[in-house]
Amino acid sequence: MRLLGGYVRRYFLQWLAWRSFALTLVANQAVTPLVGLAVWSTVLPERRLSDYFIALLFVRLLTSSYENHTFSEWVYQGGFCDDLLLPHPPVLVTLGENIAIRIWHIIIGLPIVAAVVLFAPPSLRWQDVALALPAVVLAAAIRFLFTYALALSAFWIERAHSVVGLGSTLIFLLGGEAAPIALLPDAVRPWAEALPFRAMLGFPAEIAAGELNGAAVGMGYLWQVIWLAVMVVAAQAVWRAGIRRYTVVGG
């Protein structure tokens, strides 16, 4: 943990120098929840979806992952060779940068959230928000592992960005961002509830907005734990295959 803390501090300092870039990333992250807020509040004013989209904005800022920009680029630039010489698992480097970027997201994104709250005051209950916090942490972990596993495709192909982009599109469509899961067609909704994309984004926002009853919250947490375990196994398997290829082919 001390080492991870060191990497978080190191990358926090590094991203201080890249604050303009961080600002554009946060702006990109904020656009779709805000568009969703505007569109769905107009289409279904009686559903009070503003709570959901404000929570979604916050969850998105806390769970965004950019391993295609960090890890994959590092592989392409040849710097990953240096990470292999470190006396600890190289994933710590990537995870440290991920957490540092998320801290910057919160710092830069808070004024945006505050402005939205002023514009459309939410009626969130603190009990729901507290209940959602563990789900946000789990969502952040699942999203990191998912993006990391996709970014590992840099070991095989030169366009890992497109692979991670496909993953982001699936999260947008089936994670509760294009539309809240409850509003999806009946044929799609059960799938969306079970697939990992909701666990990465929409589920914590649904809890915070008070849209789920006790049983639904329990089921959602169960899916999160299952998907976390699946992502750990998947990321490890892809890492092992990728590192075998990298060290045999020469990177």
Added chain:
Amino acid sequence: MHSVMVDGLQMAYLVPVKAEGLRAAFRSLWHRAYKRVEAVRSVSFSVAPGEVVGFIGPNGAGKTTTLKILSGVLHPTAGRVEVVGHTPWERRPAYLRQIAMIRGSRPLAAPVELTVQDALRFQQLIYEVPEAQFRRTLGLLVEMLHLEPLLQRQIRALSLGEKMRAGLAWSLVYQPRVLFLDEPTLGLDVTAAQLMRRFVGTYSRETGATVLLTSHYMADVESLCRRILLIDKGHMTYDGDLAGLSARMAPFKLLKVAGGDPGLDWSRFGDVVEQEGGRVSLRVRREAVPAVTARLLAEVASIADLTVTEPPLESVIDQVYREGV
């Protein structure tokens, strides 16, 4: 007792190839063709603790690939390697804490936004160096590498020579037992290169660290390494001292002649190594030197000066690269 042991090392890659043209490009979507590239074919050697060894060879000989295998970055196709009792490609933390790989092409692999001091502190954290040891080692490194003015500066603002000095401190602050130096003086000016050589020599003597050095600059090899390993096309072709290599090329000496007719056919006297203006350097077999010298003085009336020298190391190595040992 050895610090580095390499036995029958081989490394081959499969690289994709395709014929030119659109049709070949489409065909390669279904039938990918590969070519096997043998980067290292047969390399065996061992290095004793504290030894400083030059690992030299022409471009593409397999030097960097071998160093990457020894540092654990690459997994070889075949062969056995042991470095300070570890198999490098298992990349165990206990092993990685004992080695350092320093590349002239990237002398300091720390984030450029950090100051030198921050980067060194970060190394302390990663390699779990106790505070007292860190302060002691840093004090020595700062003194030997004249780092004091650099400590508060951002890495991005350092010149190449300063980066190499800071990079040496960064790589050695945890006192590794084995150093792999891959062309460490690449791009450095004469002063910075000399400082680097002096420092590496002193560091090895004082800490007993083993050093394996690749370089295309013979000054590095000459000043640091008593022993050299020569590799060519993936094969070890020589393992011994520099004098031994010169001795193997000993049939030759250099006759440097000033003066003589401009149109004279110098190849009658020996191999013309260099000819510029009124000066010519001839490579002549050692036993033929007295006779050739006599012939030159007898047959070329306008000779102003004539000296006999051992061939410089650069030309010996050049000859070895072109013709083999």
